[in-house]
Amino acid sequence: MRPERRTVRDLRRGNRAVLLRALYFAGPTSRHELTALTGLSAATVSNVTGDLLADDIIVEAGLVDSDGGRPRVLLRVNPTYGFAIGVDVGETHVRVELFDLDMNELAKSEFALRPGAHEVDVVVRHILTGIEAVVADSGVPPSKVLGIGVGVPGIVERGPEAMIHAQTFGWDSVPLGTLLRAGTPFPLHVDNGAKTMGQAEMWFGAGRGSRHAVIALIGSGVGASIIADGTTYRGANSSAGEWGHTKIAIGGRGCRCGGRGCLEAYIGAEAVLERAGIDFNTSTEQAAFADLVASGSPVIDETVEYLGAGLANLINLFNPERIVVGGWAGLLLGQHLLTTIKQKAAENCLTQPFSTASIVLGRLGPDAVALGAATLVVDEFLLSTTSASVSREPAVS
Amino acid sequence: MRPERRTVRDLRRGNRAVLLRALYFAGPTSRHELTALTGLSAATVSNVTGDLLADDIIVEAGLVDSDGGRPRVLLRVNPTYGFAIGVDVGETHVRVELFDLDMNELAKSEFALRPGAHEVDVVVRHILTGIEAVVADSGVPPSKVLGIGVGVPGIVERGPEAMIHAQTFGWDSVPLGTLLRAGTPFPLHVDNGAKTMGQAEMWFGAGRGSRHAVIALIGSGVGASIIADGTTYRGANSSAGEWGHTKIAIGGRGCRCGGRGCLEAYIGAEAVLERAGIDFNTSTEQAAFADLVASGSPVIDETVEYLGAGLANLINLFNPERIVVGGWAGLLLGQHLLTTIKQKAAENCLTQPFSTASIVLGRLGPDAVALGAATLVVDEFLLSTTSASVSREPAVS
DNA sequence: GTGACTTTTTTCAAGATATAGACTATGTAT
DNA sequence: ATACATAGTCTATATCTTGAAAAAAGTCAC
Known part of the structure; x- marks a missing residue:
């Protein structure tokens, strides 16, 4: 079925990749620690790091004093290798x-x-x-x-x-x-x-440390990035995660995609502003939305209700350990109303998967x-x- | 990070598993064909099959005549090994x-x-x-x-x-x-x-041959099994695929889970019968539902509308190449109304992912x-x- | 029948790998 | 200085996969 490893040489390639990845995400690390992180033997770590050092892909990064013993040499990925x-x-x-x-x-x-x-x-x-x-x-x-x-x-x-x-x-x-x-x-x-953007949050932002997560992105439009077992889930043709156009109301509000009742038509910033009857153009959209959120308008209450339900659907379907709310509009909503959002999500979600999922705000801002x-x-x-x-x-x- | 393969012995274990799996799903196969199926060399196939034969895990299954050459020996998994x-x-x-x-x-x-x-x-x-x-x-x-x-x-x-x-x-x-x-x-x-049940459909039923699929199960209640890259997707705590209690209508009909607006409250057989005002008990439920479907009731029209939207949501989120509709109620609906279901799904789905997804009925019946x-x-x-x-x-x- | 040819399968030697355990390197403590 | 502790390297060994050669097991023409 799937190719996987075959020859003994692929083994090395795989172990090299495992070690390099561990080093990349763990930061400066000694060979000794790497044995624990990778599960490889000390001898192999020594071999592989030797190769990587010779290739200039990793470099030494100082010593760590020990209390009675040879000091550890720290290794790290060479930031200017490429x-x-x-x-x-x-x-x-x-x-x-x-x-x-x-x-x-x-x-x-x-x-x-x-x-x-x-x-x-x-x-x-x-x-x-x-x-x-x-x-x-x-x-x-x-x-x-x-x-x-x-x-x-x-x-x-x-x-x-x-x-x-x-x-x-x-x-x-x-x-x-x-x-x-x-x-x-x-x-x-x-x-x-x-x-x-989801991968950025996973590597350096609010998703760090989780293997199953959903990054919900709310801006003018609405999207999501699904992380299954540590990698971005793409589905058969790479379109997985089209959360914005899932239906949350049969025959509901019209959406700019041409459909009706899409989630985006209820929580996308453009749709929210329209619903509130606020005139705006692209350059004033974010400011107008910020004002609206701060105003405590009933439109925002409704938006939060739909957002909570939308997040609950993601939790029910994907059972993530973490939901990251991002995108400029999502961050604005979250900064003011995260508690309410969580509460609405809880009301619309099965208790078991909800209890094991944490809902947090993105950390990287909207420009990641x-x-x-x-x-x-x-x-x-x-x-x-x-x-x-x-x-x-x-x-x- | 993840352990993966390490030593040279794991290599053999992995190749053994790859070969055995190929043999299991391809049925009687010669060693020669196995080289193509697994990507392994002829020598390795010979080695590994030798081991498996010695362990009685696989057995020979006759010869295939050739036109001028050594005949191929067919191999298969020993059905009574375990x-x-x-x-x-x-x-x-x-x-x-x-x-x-x-x-x-x-x-x-x-x-x-x-x-x-x-x-x-x-x-x-x-x-x-x-x-x-x-x-x-x-x-x-x-x-x-x-x-x-x-x-x-x-x-x-x-x-x-x-x-x-x-x-x-x-x-x-x-x-x-x-x-x-x-x-x-x-x-x-x-x-x-x-x-x-989803895995049964994937191995022996309507899911065969696809790597990304969703098995939608509609009975009294509603569930789904998500197949991502050939394996059942479970999420962080094994609860992924809880499709029945995703919200399809904010503040909508009450559901037996205690929530409101769940998909199950619209397309689960129990809820459909209630909505149609039909009295039933567990033993008469399936017959009553079958009658209702055949009657062309407007409640069924509405059910199909919601089912289509629910399937569309799955397609948008998971981008499967195939959707299998199963469960006793799903099969009844599908036998009569598959064309309409597909049409409603198309109306509620983004065109690109819909066009690459086929919607088919389960083949194994409700008792798999x-x-x-x-x-x-x-x-x-x-x-x-x-x-x-x-x-x-x-x-x- | 027999020799030539074809195709499948096995055998064999070569090259590569990870590991355990011995060994070396480099500190601190006394 | 000496003993001790910890980190890292080296060596011998057991496996592994593979390509090439060899063997096996047929067909076919004559």
Whole structure:
């Protein structure tokens, strides 16, 4: 069925990946501790770390004094072994950022988009220009760029084409992968923005330490990223997690997707503002929503009711240990009303799964899409580093 | 992080499992074909099959003539190497069945439960009596019983206690694993009945061949089994897939779980009959429901509307390649109204994920819970057969 | 029948791996 | 200085998978 490990050489590759990943997430660690973290024997840890040191993928990071014994040598991933570029394609902007492996931002390039106008060629040009700009600005040699991660709205098909379907964004079957690959030599990973943001929260934010989680993202629209057993769940065609258009009311309010009764039509910021009868445009949306939340309007009460039910549905279906509420609107709601949200979720959820799930706010703010996109590159790096050159095989989406 | 493979010996164990699983699901297969199916080299296939033959886990199954060449020897899993017992704990009965590895039913034992009365000690006694009965009836030596799988209503916590929480069944925190282990020496696996039935449909029914699927079960109550990448998704505490109590209408109809607006309150057979104002008791429920479906009542139209929306929510969230509609009420609805159900699902679903999901009816009928429970045992068997004795390590739930 | 040919399966030597346990390195304590 | 403690490395060993060669078990033409 699934290939898994076969030869004795895959064994090494796997153990190398396990060790590198442990080192990446645990930070500076001695060889001795690594035996416990990885389950490998001391001899193997010594061997594998030897390889990784020779490849300059990890470096020594000082000593730890001991009370009577040889001091431990700390090891860590070499933050400048390679660099990852993250791209955030949003409603109002294209943002390109370059990070080292510690996820320090070394350069940034941003382009505004006219609201409602996301011509494909314009976005592609911005992305490519941005990539060149951040590489130039940071002074990172192109050979050390491990790859590019791109977070976009809508559904992203897996595969080298990275076909994108985004109704509300006005993109229908756009082969973004093909378009970008024509303009840049770097390995490319394209994914839905909610999923990249979810991975950012899992790695560096409120999701840390959990293996089963859902990151709920509430902005103008509504999405979710589902983490099953530590990895982003994608389903058969990578569209899993389309929470915003699940039905919460049969024949209910109309949604911008064309359907009726979608959750997004009740808790998406755009829909909430419309329901409250507030005029706004894209540039004033966040401020208007913030005012509305602070005002204690009954529309917000209703929004919280629906949000609680929507979260309860996620808990019933996915049984996560943690729900992270993020997105700019989600953070605004949560900062004021988290207790009420939890209460409404409890009322609409089975007691057993609710009792084992904690609901928390996102920690990374609403702009972590690019960071998350860059983690796609790092994830691939941690999974398969051969000792050969940096960019060895053409990455696929 | 996760342990995975380590030593060179685990490699063999893994390849052995891969090969055995391929053989189990592909049926009689030659060594040559197995190289393609498993990706292993001919030499390794020869080695591993040699081991398995020596252990009597697989057997030769005839020759295939060739046109000019050595004929292929077919291999298959030895159906009488071991036997699995499946138990179905339902609303109205406890059913115990014993299967060989080909899932031929060799013996069966059934006990009626008084509707609404599921005292724990009575159920436990029935299960244990049933186990002894099927072993005796089949003449299978106890040493060849690989284990027992039990499918029960409600949420089953993982772990040796197999703690069960089933509100509608009247069981609150029942340590069924502990209770059963006190009365039987066989390795035990306890799981939710919807999940065991889902696995049965995946292995032998309408789910075959798909890796991402949802089995929707509609009977008196409503449940689902989610198959993610070929295995049952359980979430953090094994309660994932509680579809029946997701909210489809805020502040809607009351549900027997105590909540309001649950999907089950709209499409569960019990709720549908109540809504139609039909009197029934447990023994007449299925007939009454069948009559109602055939009558073309507007209540059924409404039920189909909600069912379509519920399925659409599953497709949006999980992006399966296949949805299997099962359970006795689901099968009745589907036989008459599958086209309408699909149409309602399409109306309530994003087009992209809907277009890649097929909605089909279950093939195993409503009584496959015990079969599915027995597959839990076989699954474990395929995963880890040491060459030692049959029951080597205490299984855990 | 027999030799040539074909296809499947097994055998064998080679290369690679993880591990246990012996051993070395590098400290502190007295 | 010496004893002790802890971290890390080295060595011998038992496995493993694999490619290539060899063997096995047929068919086919004559």
